[in-house]
Amino acid sequence: MRIVVLGASGTLGTLLVDLLRADGHEVVPASRSTGVDAFTGRGLQEAFAGADAVIDAISQVSFSAAKAIGYFTTTAGNICAEARRAGVGRLVCVSIAGATDGEVNRAYGYYRGKAAQEHAYRSSGLPVTLIHSTQWFELVPVMLRMTTLGPVALLPTMRMAPVAAESVARLVAEEAVRPAGDQAGGSDAGREPQVRTVAIRGPETATAAEVARRMIEGLGSVGGRAPRRILEAPLFGRAMAGGGLIPEASIVDGVTLDEWMERRRSAPDGPGGPEAAATPALDPSAAGVHTDEVLDAYDYVIVGAGMAAAKAVEGIRTEDATGSIGLFGTDTAAPVYRPDLSKTLWVDPEASLEGSLMVSGAEGSEHRPDANTQFHLGTTVAALAPDEHSITLADGRSVRYGKLLLATGAGPRTAGLPPGGRVIYYRTVADYRRLRELAAPGVHVVVVGGGYIGSEVAAVLTQNRVRVTLVAPGEPLLAQMFPESLARTVTQEFRDRGVEIVLGRLAGGSEREDGVTVRLEDGTEIAADAAVVGVGVEPRTELARAAGLAVDQGVLVDEHLRTGAHSIYAAGDVARYPDRLLGVRRVEHASAAETMGKMAGRNMAGAGKPYRTTPFFWSDLFDLGYEAVGELDARHTMVEDWAVGADGEPDHSTGVVYYLNPVGSVRGVLLWNVWDSVKAARELIARTAEEPVADPGSLRGTIPLG
Structure with missing residues (x-):
């Protein structure tokens, strides 16, 4: 059977x-x-x-x-x-x-x-x-x-x-x-x-x-x-x-x-x-996907070892079952489904890092690379020569390629407090494993940054009985994304769960053997057992820039995800691409990495398909959850459509928020505890781009709340 x-x-x-x-x-x-x-x-x-x-x-x-x-x-x-x-x-x-x-x-x-x-x-x-x-x-x-x-x-x-x-x-x-x-x-x-x-x-x-x-x-x-x-x-x-x-x-x-x-x-x-x-070693040999036998040439070379890279391998194999693939990643960990690092792995007792692997060398694994695919983890690409169709590794070896994908991702911004054993700029599997070691019930962790990743980490740590102080630049939390009424609801939920919120910006600090001290710009000092810093990321464009590729807040690509150089593509966090609904943009979410990586792989293998996806993203904050498409920017005109409670007042447990530009085109949609409506949101963005809305209030009810 x-x-x-x-x-x-x-x-x-x-x-x-x-x-x-x-x-x-x-x-x-x-x-x-x-x-x-x-x-x-x-x-x-x-x-x-x-x-x-x-x-x-x-x-x-x-x-x-x-x-x-x-x-x-x-x-x-x-x-x-x-x-x-x-x-x-x-x-x-x-x-x-x-x-x-x-x-x-x-x-x-x-x-x-x-x-x-x-x-x-x-x-x-x-x-x-x-x-x-x-x-x-x-x-x-x-x-x-x-x-x-x-x-x-x-x-x-x-x-x-x-x-x-x-x-x-x-x-x-x-x-x-x-x-x-x-x-x-x-x-x-x-x-x-x-x-x-x-x-x-x-x-x-x-x-x-x-x-x-x-x-x-x-x-x-x-x-x-x-x-x-x-x-x-x-x-x-x-x-x-x-x-x-x-x-x-x-x-x-x-x-x-x-x-x-x-x-x-x-x-x-x-x-x-x-x-x-429950959290297996993901070093190259344990993952079973590492080899020291770097070939002189591959039909396809992928630089990077994240989600976009893993999905690119899948995309290539959709079109080409036998071409040789060489993937080179500085990180020693095999690619994982990154959202799990700040979501599922903290709240689902059945979850494990092994279950989050996108590539595994385990015998019988669905994600085991085929014989013509080699993963070189813990291997840095030092230079790219587009005219010669070659890359140079950090140890001086040269590798030729037929087609190449840049999936170098993004790296965390550092801000005055150097990373260390108790200071974590949360991004990688190693970061997750270190935070797991530190985050025992009752310990005190300072989370710096009240944005997307900071709010998620603060929530999951609290759910694991960690005492959390969240340092945010302003209040209410996430006011840069949400209308004030919702932002205040979210802020109150954090406080009700026991999160201490401190307003300020990181200026510096120090790390000790048994703890850290975080110093804010106003001179406030917070002592804790550990610190997690999430103040944004920067696309890793150094390799592309040095190779002469066009770079502007990311590596520029066309609708087929090709750079200006022959046979070189880019995908994921590092790529700035023409979104069919929203114009040229760069997206740092999992949906973009998955869909873009797979399409880039297919096109490297000859599919010739334009990338037409407008990615969505999602988050869980305690029992609050949402999906969203487009630009969640509070500077837009926001139209709120909330469920109505028994008292006749707006119920912020369920609703839709529409984000409009001055012309009346919807540029983003927040689906707050409203599910299976991403397609409808995309269709609305497309429709109003052609036919702007004269009365923004008329949008209420466009996407059902139930």
Whole structure:
């Protein structure tokens, strides 16, 4: 059978891929790192083509009911719709016991989200199996990481009958290959002939705190945490405390907690099990994509090792299956999906750096380079000679090319405080790994910069129980992007979450062995354990400029992403290109790197296609989230269209903001907690470019809020 596993980079997804392949099935691992995003629908059509079964093992940690419901409803809806189009014979959804119990899900937003997900699957009209588990042993390390503060951890009064993730994976795998017409044994058999519900529980029942205490006693530490005291708190309601999460009609797994711990003690990872390997080394040899055997010449040379570079390899292979590719990157880390560094990796306990890899040398990986593609990581290109079709490496070696792509990206602006062990200009995998080491619960981190990256880092650190002081040039936060009413709402959310906001600009400071001191222009000094500085980036144009290429706030390219030099292209953060809707611009977001990198690769291999995408971008700030297209510049005329609350006042939890130039053309659209509307926003920008709006207020309602 051909089986698609959604959420393939998580704990359960990884186990499922291995199990199903071992049983001889063709498996398509699907996750954002493989280019499949169930929330936006990106890549689902390609992944589902010819699939016999689809497994939804996607998860998202959220205490917000609104966010969880929106996320799981959208992903399940997209999956079901595409499964119907593709003729998929069976859907298997991994849910959780108690999701549809009103006494349980009213206490915790995640359960309400899973209930909405189940409703979408039950209503799909497709053969569906819903898998309910009574929590995994693997959940406890995640809970401890989230709730440990110094020597004390606070866990919910929640009764568990935990099972091993391997047991859940085996059950899910068996359900995925079950013939669609075989409904025998399901708890819904005879009532809903297309829906089968199966639950699994372990042989022992205890509270989460009791399980955690036994794990720490037996393993020494769990998930990197070993609190001396574990306190219980009835955070999740009486039904959960009374056993509402433990269904009577369920398969009983035989693995006891002692047996599970014994496996962890004897595993190669040692005590603590797979959590210890959650952030694998991404040095060149570990990634499996490095080679010292640099060839004298390649058909295609890519300079840079970021997202645009990785997608360029994919683009080349779309048009040319065999041409030789040599990629050269100064960074020693293999390319990763960069948004994860300030988003998913901090808030999703299932996420890992390995799952964020866009290129991997691991045996059997979907991202493993082919034999004609060589990644030379930790290798600097010192010079480019367009007339000679060659590059010179830092060690003096010369390499010829047929076509070349500059994907050198952008580097962080430094501002008076030199980078160091406790001063991080947040940009790379190494930066993420260092901040992870420092950002233990209770430590104090100063985040300098109240813009896009600074606000994201401040939010995710706070969600990981780090004390955060955010230094911003002005208040309200993000006022350069948002209308004042929204900016004030966002600012209040940061304060309500415990973020201390200090107004000022970085002037300097110092680093000590055990901390840092940040000095602002007005003389204010802030002492902390670490500092993260995000005050903007500059495109890395030095190589292009020295080679005589046209540079103006980026490397200038035409609509085919070609520079003025023969056979040289540029893409990603470094490229300034003619946007078909907004004119010449440079964009520093993931969508631009992905779409531009892939099109550049295709054109290097002869596709001859113009780049017509106007990229979008997005962010999550605690439970606030948005997508946006174009110029979010508060200097434009802004038209706000908010939902209306019960009190008749604007509700800033949901809305659309339109940004217009003086002529009346829409130059940007902010979709605040409004999803699946990027296409509509692009169409509006295109339409008003030809037909400007005479009455800006008439735009309200153009893009629906629901």
